[in-house]
Amino acid sequence: HLQNPALVKQLRTSELHVGKAVETVLRSERFFADATVRARVPGPVEWAVSAARRFGPLEPPPSPVKLGRWAARMGQSLYYPPNVGGWPGGRTWLSPLALLGRANLAADLVSGRTAAPAGAPLDVLGLARRHGRAGSREEVAGFVTDLILGGSPNAGWAESVRAAAGETPDDATFARRAAIAVLASPEAQLG
Structure with a gap:
């Protein structure tokens, strides 16, 4: 299940456009957080x-x-x-x-x-x-x-x-x- 509200919103507003979702993930602070890097x-x-x-x-x-x-x-x-x-x-x-x-x-x-x-x-x-x-x-x-x-x-x-x-x-x-x-x-x- 998705835990990132911004990603869910992006998917809904872009009619499930995967490229926009990937952009949202790559720009997310969570993507670069210490807890996720090398995890x-x-x-x-x-x-x-x-x-x-x-x-x-x-x-x-x-x-x-x-x-x-x-x-x-x-x-x-x-x-x-x-x-x-x-x-x-x-x-x-x-x-x-x-x-x-x-x-x-x-x-x-x-x-x-x-x-x-x-x-x-x-x-x-x-x-x-x-x-x-x-x-x-x-x-x-x-x-x-x-x-x-x-x-x-x-x-x-x-x-x-x-x-x-x-x-x-x-x-x-x-x-x-x-x-x-x-x-x-x-x-x-x-x-």
């Missing part, structure tokens, strides 16, 4: 596509077949739902196996192994440079966090990402490891 768990397909899109257009792009195989490994085999109702949703996607699959997909995505044919590793450091955020490893960690999560979940987050990325010989490797760490974090599992 649900996306399924494997949605998570895989979203993870790839965070970095902008990739060249070569991820292979839909490879992303589909990853989704199947995480429990959502395309075109083979478990029943006529489709796949379960929400927290059912947060099993240890699914989380491990998401972390491994993050590593494959950043390393370029999801492209067909497999390509060079993702240039996360170059992306940070293009946005003027590559002055230090802390700044790169902050950039990756903003890119993937839309902001830092807490004050010590950038340092946590830096620690998770570990000691690396070069900044490019650090940037890729930071991206994997953020994508594999519990915070990145919410949509």
Whole structure:
């Protein structure tokens, strides 16, 4: 049932015009409220596509077949739902196996192994440079966090990402490891 009187009114006055209803939802303060942002768990397909899109257009792009195989490994085999109702949703996607699959997909995505044919590793450091955020490893960690999560979940987050990325010989490797760490974090599992 609808709980937004403005949306109900919009639907009635526009003779059920869906475009106007979508506009009302997107302009609603509730749409951007803390209680609704990152409040649900996306399924494997949605998570895989979203993870790839965070970095902008990739060249070569991820292979839909490879992303589909990853989704199947995480429990959502395309075109083979478990029943006529489709796949379960929400927290059912947060099993240890699914989380491990998401972390491994993050590593494959950043390393370029999801492209067909497999390509060079993702240039996360170059992306940070293009946005003027590559002055230090802390700044790169902050950039990756903003890119993937839309902001830092807490004050010590950038340092946590830096620690998770570990000691690396070069900044490019650090940037890729930071991206994997953020994508594999519990915070990145919410949509």
